[in-house]
Amino acid sequence: MMHHGDLLVDLPAFVAAVEAGSFASAAAKLNLSRSAVGKAVTRLEGRLGTRLFHRTTRSLALTEDGQAFFESCRRALGDLQAARAMLESGRRDVAGRLRVSVPVLFGRRCIAPVLVQLVEAHPRLELDLNFNDRLVDVVEDGFDLVVRNGPLRDWPGLMARRIARQHMRVCASPAYLAAHGIPHALTDLARHRAVLYGRPGRVRSWLFPQPGAAPAEVTPPSRMRFDDLGAILDAAVDGLGLAWLPCWLIGADVRAGRLATVLDHLPSHVFDSHALWPQTSHLPVRVRLAIDALAASLPQATTLPSDCRV
Numbered sequence: 001m002m003h004h005g006d007l008l009v010d011l012p013a014f015v016a017a018v019e020a021g022s023f024a025s026a027a028a029k030l031n032l033s034r035s036a037v038g039k040a041v042t043r044l045e046g047r048l049g050t051r052l053f054h055r056t057t058r059s060l061a062l063t064e065d066g067q068a069f070f071e072s073c074r075r076a077l078g079d080l081q082a083a084r085a086m087l088e089s090g091r092r093d094v095a096g097r098l099r100v101s102v103p104v105l106f107g108r109r110c111i112a113p114v115l116v117q118l119v120e121a122h123p124r125l126e127l128d129l130n131f132n133d134r135l136v137d138v139v140e141d142g143f144d145l146v147v148r149n150g151p152l153r154d155w156p157g158l159m160a161r162r163i164a165r166q167h168m169r170v171c172a173s174p175a176y177l178a179a180h181g182i183p184h185a186l187t188d189l190a191r192h193r194a195v196l197y198g199r200p201g202r203v204r205s206w207l208f209p210q211p212g213a214a215p216a217e218v219t220p221p222s223r224m225r226f227d228d229l230g231a232i233l234d235a236a237v238d239g240l241g242l243a244w245l246p247c248w249l250i251g252a253d254v255r256a257g258r259l260a261t262v263l264d265h266l267p268s269h270v271f272d273s274h275a276l277w278p279q280t281s282h283l284p285v286r287v288r289l290a291i292d293a294l295a296a297s298l299p300q301a302t303t304l305p306s307d308c309r310v
Contacts, residue, residue, distance in 0.1 A: 011073055013040035014052065018070050022060055095124035098286050101138075101146045104131045105229050106273070110164070110248055111147055114297045118290060125286055138278055144287045146276045147294070157279050161291060164273040164298035166246040170206070171259045173239040183242070183262055189220040193241040195232050198225030206244040207269040215269060246271070273298065 016029050017037055027034045045052050052066035062070060098119075102111045112129060119127045130143070138146050138158060152160055170183070183189055186208060196219070197204045203225055205217040220242060226232050229249060236243035236250075237258045247268075253259040275291050277283070 010040040010044045013037045014044055015070065015073050017041060017053075017060060018062065018066075094122040094286050094289055096284065096286055097126040097128060098145070098290055099128045099130070099143045100290065101130040101132055101141070101143050103133050103147065103149055105249070106149060106166075106246075107131050107147070110298055111294065114293050115290060118293050122286075122289075138276060144277060144284070145290055147273060148276065149271050149273050152272065152274050155276060158276045159279050160274045160276050161295065162272050163275045163291070163295045166248065166271040166273060167268040168207070168244055168246055168271070169250065169261045169268055170242055170244050170263045171236060171250050171254065171261045172242045173237055173258065174260055175239040176236075176241065177260060177262070179239075186216060186218055186263075186266070189218050189242070192220055194220035194222045195224045195226065195235040195241045195243050196220075196222045197227065197229065197232060197244075199227045208263075209267045209269055 013030060013032065013036070017023055020029055023037045023041070024034050027037045030037070041052060048065075048069070050065040051063050052069060054061040054063055098115070100111075100115060107129070108131065115127055115129065119125050135148065138155075147163065149166065152162075170189075180192060181188075183192055189206075203219060203222075205219045207215040207217060209215050222241070224235060224240065226235070229245060232243050233245060233249055233253070235241065236245070237253055242262070250259055250261070254261060275294060277287055277291070
């Protein structure tokens with residue numbers, strides 16, 4: 001049975017022989033004896049079960065099989081060299097402008113720190129960061145990468161990768177809970193007041209996963225509807241009611257005791273965050289690095305640390 005390791009040992013001798021035009025020249029180039037090169041080629045032929053050179057002429061002439069094999073070897077060795085060069089340069093060669101569009105608040109709190117760190121690590125990399133909650137046209141607007149939250153639609157010509165899961169929690173200030181009591185079940189929410197997320201004509205219900213069924217949808221009583229999560233957070237901290245917010249947004253306030261989470265025994269609803277980028281046969285290294293960095297860092301940023309559970 002042929003071992004690839006054995007094969008690889010003899011490949012450089014064969015390639016050198018073809019390129020140098022004789023075993024003797026190849027031997028000089030590789031610091032080997034002429035017979036060592038000859039033996040390497042003979043071993044290769046034995047393993048491959050075919051002749052690589054015509055032995056009849058004085059100069060080295062490749063057989064048809066030899067020619068085909070040589071082309072493949074040259075390509076493979078070139079790829080290996082390129083791979084080694086890329087590793088040796090580390091990732092110092094990451095260069096160019098990275099154009100990214102992200103949701104406003106999630107982008108500012110969670111994504112920007114990761115991408116800023118990436119740019120700091122690579123002196124020839126530039127970052128153009130667009131904060132926008134509306135959907136942009138990735139290709140038309142010239143973005144390398146777009147991050148969006150919520151269900152993934154089918155985007156023709158775009159690739160997608162989930163980079164985070166945003167866990168939602170119901171929370172309130174300790175002062176609000178002291179005055180109005182702590183809800184222990186979904187039915188208790190009707191007796192509370194809430195600050196809801198709403199846009200003209202549409203208020204977002206709070207979702208609670210249920211085993212083997214669609215999520216329970218609850219819309220607690222509310223006199224305040226904002227279309228900005230940061231404003232809802234501020235209102236909750238100020239004691240104006242219950243709020244349903246992502247863990248990444250409330251973590252610092254929960255840790256500091258300005259907010260407490262409730263209904264923690266219920267499974268949390270999860271919104272996925274996806275990176276989207278134009279489909280291409282050769283993804284620029286800077287884009288690949290950015291996607292990998294976000295996928296590695298965001299999961300830690302989007303869950304509530306266990307020491308935050310109240």
